């Protein structure tokens with residue numbers, strides 16, 4: 577499979593993450609960054625990165641994950657030429673970055689380093705306006721931009737803008753770091769373990785906020801992390817590296833967890849990858865069960881025959897809306913004149929929308945005795961999610977491209993720079 581084919585699948589099962597909504601399938605023309613057999617051997621002979629090829633679709637967030645020293649930071653720094661590759665090519669929007677002016681290049685690429693690196697002697701607003709100031713924007717435009725970005729990352733500009741970095745919490749500093757990297761509206765963001773210094777609870781909140789920001793700005797992002805949970809939570813795709821700068825697998829999170837390409841990846845994603853998959857796979861109409869549907873206008877005897885021995889049926893209005901559930905026992909002893917929806921049906925124990933993660937749906941299912949939850953799409957009933965549907969959904973999440981799975985590692989092999997358009 578080449579770099580183009582690597583993009584033929586839709587990105588990660590969106591996992592109810594707002595940022596993923598509508599990211600759609602990428603085609604080759606949508607590639608923003610392509611690494612084509614990129615290698616780095618340092619002067620002392622250390623091989624940090626070995627012939628890595630991967631294509632990053634425009635507007636997607638790709639996580640680079642792997643153990644310490646496997647070449648993640650080196651890969652990131654080669655994209656903005658803080659480190660020069662010793663082999664291969666890096667194509668940004670169709671242009672070979674090694675031929676670009678490095679200063680010009682870095683204005684197109686925002687960079688968030690670990691520990692944020694805010695300027696301590698500048699206010700938060702001035703930190704955020706760093707690149708606009710370097711670009712010679714007017715004072716007014718710098719101020720407006722700083723305010724806009726602080727709002728975007730959830731920091732009230734009048735309150736936080738005048739403060740100094742030392743007067744912020746660690747999480748707030750991280751947000752300022754993200755705002756600063758977005759300063760001049762770069763096409764691409766490179767982020768190196770931006771949340772690693774934050775405690776787990778604050779980190780989860782920051783990740784959510786970050787996904788919300790990404791939903792609004794839809795940048796192409798390369799995001800380095802040690803943490804597989806963070807990678808599958810944030811990434812549309814995940815690239816797993818191993819020691820020696822080798823790319824083991826490059827896939828959407830659900831596939832990474834559901835069909836690890838190598839033993840190394842299986843080990844790295846961990847024993848509980850089955851549970852993790854629930855968080856990155858969404859409820860899809862195709863996986864649902866279809867118990868009998870009883871129209872709200874049915875008589876009790878019609879309802880009884882529609883149920884035909886089934887333990888329950890779903891009561892649906894003329895407009896397709898979910899009105900409730902009905903069992904043979906609920907119909908028993910009622911007169912023919914009863915109104916099914918109003919008098920006999922009971923509300924379904926749990927209702928989720930398509931697009932909810934299996935994890936959230938399962939959690940709701942476990943809170944009730946029914947053993948299933950109804951699924952709606954904008955209020956319209958579409959089916960019932962039962963334990964068997966979970967299996968079907970998980971199977972689907974890895975079978976979207978069976979040939980890839982069968983072919984083993986799905987990292988795009990060499991070649992196909994033309995794919996970058």
Ligand SMILES: Nc1ncnc2c1ncn2[C@@H]1O[C@H](COP(=O)(O)OP(=O)(O)OP(=O)(O)O)[C@@H](O)[C@H]1O
Pocket residue numbers: 618619620622623624642643644645646647648649650651802
């Ligand atoms: N300037 C250098 N000269 C020689 N070797 C280097 C240099 N910079 C990095 N390396 C080596 O290259 C390898 C990859 O380093 P890199 O910083 O890319 O790893 P990483 O995956 O980001 O690790 P971590 O998760 O610990 O940040 C390491 O073995 C490192 O020691």
Ligand SMILES: [Mg+2]
Pocket residue numbers: 648649650768
């Ligand atoms: Mg690093």
